[in-house]
Amino acid sequence: MISDVSEANFMDEVVERSRELPVVVDFWAEWCGPCRQLGPALEAAVQKRAGKVALAKVDTDANQALAQSFDIRGIPAVKAFRDGQVVAEFTGAIPPAQIERFLDELVPSPADELAAAGDEASLRQALALDPSHRGAAAGLGRILLGRGDTGEALELLEPLRGDFLAEGLAARAKLASDGETEPGLAGAFDAWDAGDYETALEGLQEAIGEEADPDRRDLIRQAMVGIFAELGADHELAREHRRRLAAALN
Numbered sequence: 001m002i003s004d005v006s007e008a009n010f011m012d013e014v015v016e017r018s019r020e021l022p023v024v025v026d027f028w029a030e031w032c033g034p035c036r037q038l039g040p041a042l043e044a045a046v047q048k049r050a051g052k053v054a055l056a057k058v059d060t061d062a063n064q065a066l067a068q069s070f071d072i073r074g075i076p077a078v079k080a081f082r083d084g085q086v087v088a089e090f091t092g093a094i095p096p097a098q099i100e101r102f103l104d105e106l107v108p109s110p111a112d113e114l115a116a117a118g119d120e121a122s123l124r125q126a127l128a129l130d131p132s133h134r135g136a137a138a139g140l141g142r143i144l145l146g147r148g149d150t151g152e153a154l155e156l157l158e159p160l161r162g163d164f165l166a167e168g169l170a171a172r173a174k175l176a177s178d179g180e181t182e183p184g185l186a187g188a189f190d191a192w193d194a195g196d197y198e199t200a201l202e203g204l205q206e207a208i209g210e211e212a213d214p215d216r217r218d219l220i221r222q223a224m225v226g227i228f229a230e231l232g233a234d235h236e237l238a239r240e241h242r243r244r245l246a247a248a249l250n
Contacts, residue, residue, distance in 0.1 A: 002043055005056040007066045014056050018081035022106040023054045027070070027077040029061050034093035035076040042078070045099045052107045080106050115139060134163050141169045146193055150176045168226010171219040182207070185220075197227055201241045208248055221245060 005013045005025070014023050026042055028035035039057070046055040060067040060075055070079065070086075080088040080102070088105060090098075108116070114126035115136040120143050126136035137156050144153035154173040160166035172189060188203025201224060208220040224245055228238040 001046060001051055001053070002055045002057070005058050007063050010056075010058070010063075010066060014081055015084050017054060018085075019083055021052060021054060022087075023056055023081045024103070024106070025056045025058055025079045025081065027058050027060050027067055027072050027075050027079070029059060029075055031061075032075050038076045038078075038093040038099075041096045041099055045096070045103050049103060049107055053103060078102075082106065111136065134160055134166060138163070138166050138169060141166065141173075142193070145169060145173055145176070145189075148176075164229035165226045168223045168229065171222035171226070175216065175219050175223070184210075189223075192227060197231060197237055201227060201237060205241065205244055205248065208245070217249075221249065 003013060014025055017023050024042070024046065026035075026039060028039060043055060046053055058066060060072060070077075074091050076093060077091045078089060079086050088102065090102065094102075109130070111126040111130035111133045112135075114122040114129070115133060117123075118139055120140065123136045123140040123143070126133050127140065130136070137160055141153045141157040144150070144156070150173045154170055154177065157166045157170035157173065160170075175185060184203055184207045188200045188207065191197075191199035191203060204220055204224050204227075208217055208224070211217045211220060224241065228235075228242060231238040
């Protein structure tokens with residue numbers, strides 16, 4: 001998991017590889033004393049993580065154009081890549097404890113790995129390890145809602161204030177707990193579970209236009225905002241339906 005990287009293979013060994021696991025790049029030079037301090041500590045910390053993170057070492061003397069392209073002004077300089085982008089960095093020889101914390105922010109925790117599995121048992125285990133894990137709570141909440149366990153779902157989701165997806169799912173639980181979910185809402189929620197966001201949002205737009213109760217209208221709005229959060233703020237569907245929702249609420 002530790003390799004020397006040059007301008008010729010940087011795209012493959014760092015940028016593309018970072019789409020599979022985090023890649024930490026150590027920009028160094030033979031004449032640099034602090035580099036000789038940092039390098040072994042960084043290598044040891046990466047090796048401890050058993051293939052969960054890779055280390056690419058770039059000799060700045062031999063790869064000056066590469067160092068210039070990343071605006072390396074002092075060495076050692078460390079940049080961490082994930083999904084093709086620099087997501088964290090530091091300059092200078094930092095102590096081993098700080099290296100450990102730096103890598104811990106990049107490498108998925110055991111709870112993260114369980115949450116990524118997505119099945120109910122894994123999600124419950126993730127929450128047992130980390131009760132504040134928002135991704136696991138939202139994933140489990142969705143499973144519970146899908147089978148009609150609205151009470152447990154609401155208990156799980158309601159504390160996650162400020163998480164728009166969790167708040168949207170909690171609003172959905174409240175709409176269901178009011179009684180039998182209207183066919184229009186039920187169809188929209190089924191579409192949401194199936195990943196058919198367009199149908200889900202169209203159904204919720206129709207429902208909010210027909211709903212007279214202001215409290216229920218606000219719950220429908222929160223459910224829509226939850227879908228926007230899941231899609232991402234810049235998604236075309238999210239932008240279109242935000243505009244339509246704002247018009248419907250005016």
